[in-house]
Amino acid sequence: MPGSPLTPCVPPNSWTPGSPQTPGSPRPPGCPRHPPGGWGVLGGAFLQAALVSGGVRAMGLCLRPLGGAFGARAGAVAWVGSAPLAALQLGGPLGSALSTRFGARPVAMIGGVLSGLGLFLGAFATHLTHLYLSVGLLAGLGWALVFTPSLGTVGRYFPTRRSLATGLVVSGASVSGLALGPLIPLLLDTYGWRGALLLLAAITFNLVAAGALLRPLPIPNESPGPPQDQPGLVGLLRHGPFLRYALAFVLVDVGYYVPFVHGAARAHEVGCDQRRVALVMAAMAGVDGGGRVVAGWLAARPATPLLRHLFVWVALTGLTALVLPLGTSFEGLLTLALTYGFCAGALVPLQFAGVAEVVGTGRLIHAIGLMQMFESFGSLLGAPFAGWLRDVTGNYTVSFLAAGAFLLAGSLLILTLPGFFQGKEGSPAPPPDDPEPPPDPPPAPPRAALDPAV
């Protein structure tokens, strides 16, 4: 009955198959603004973003004492930092498949346990290989099981304000990034690397609480019964626009991380001392968080062409990367770094919100997972490639130019997506949300099938 909070209030724009409602159309009277548990989902997903991103970054910060303790060369130890990132991204589809089958909440909670366990076991490692397996594989896998279900759930809970919700959530990563700066050295100095890993494991266990907040959404027609993941994933692999979208972000990822990873070294190169280097990097991280929230807010207003916003931010990020080599003084570098950080942060929530624009909410979780897996190729290649360019040419100019070029190439691919140039009558409404996605994607742009025959 209207007025009762128990009525399945169907929010506009995504839940009933075939309904051509547009975002911003009035809610049925008596319906809560968001499904119950929405705030919890936001909080849980924010915590997840902070802990997963924080955990991965923390590993990078612990590399030096680890290397010292095992007497290993920098190259061998670096794998302890990059393996969890690789596992996180490559494990994306697994996270999606499992959470579609079993629900986001249990999978995320188990992921929290696994990642905490991985770090816990790492604290007792007696050999570098133990660290690869525990921190790299186990913790990375755990993080993968938390990441995609969380983002997917946010996307489904907030169909009308997806980008703002995603922006708020992913800003958690910036918060933890800033907190880690002082926290990790403090842990390392007080407890050594073993104690630090132990405490990081405990902190990571909070992911279980984050997962608990992902309340399952009561969707009328959806049943998690038969494993639909196979058809879902396979269907996505034949979905032209999705493939282009994923490829765009593979290219973006090649360039995206370069200023973050090599920024400190570049600042040294132009003569900044340690304090100024730390300032530049911290400023970049802080501004990154701001960019995420602002861009999410900007794109969340009804009837905004999200893909166009995404294109603008990616292009701006690429252009800033291109001019980064021009920053040869502290002030110049700081200004450019702030610009880059802001634009780079801005594109993150729009990337995830944009997935729903391309493939619809029903396949959102799968698409995020698959996209993450593709992206891993870009992100794993990007920073080492830039490092190699620097070794070959003697400074970072070419590295940043290359990063900018890849980012711009990715932005150009976004231009080719359906719905980019189309007008805004009925604005980008995602394709219908069937529990069973059609075996073959419709040949014409999905929106054509939905054009309100009004």
Added chain:
Amino acid sequence: GVSGTSVEKNITLDSAAGIELSCRLDNKYSHLKSLQVTWKRGNETIRHINKTENSWSIQLWILDNSKLGSYSCTLKGEEEISAVFLLQGKEKPIISYEGDTAVMICKSFGYTPIAWTWYMTNGSEQIAINDSLLADKYVINRISASVTHLKILKLTKEDDGVYWCEAAFELGKSKGKLQLKVLSLMVPLKPFLAIVAEVVILVTIVFLYEIYSKKKEKRA
């Protein structure tokens, strides 16, 4: 100073800093004309000397430990007088756990030592570590000409303390100080258990709240 004697000053920095070192000549020597003062680091002469009436100084940016070491200002007049500044980093203690293996590293910048010796402190004495005698406890590796590793196996509380690495050169010796702290696993275990308890409480609260709000909805 006076003819023949040398002055030495130790400066310890605990973080990257800009520093100015200056040598000042006592007033009673200001009658000496045509003074030539050179600042050097090892054999390398440093330019950019700031000079006032009777003082000569240099400015250094110490960004990392490759800039640490001995800096000297030498006065060439009738006699040669020099003052030496020894810049050292403040070493952070190395933290390890009982039963674990600790690796301590010493590096020499600028000069290649002929030999390295490791010492441990017992009370106020320094005892050389003989790794062939106690091969299952200590392992000393010379990784390269200017880097040495001391590995201590099967740590116990007694291994806690100060260690010295001494580099022997043709003309003298130089020592570096390292501190090893051996903790028991109980130390981080307490905060670990506290945080895990917090997680359990948090999860319980989440589920209890959900059950409560569902009951509220049903009643409404």
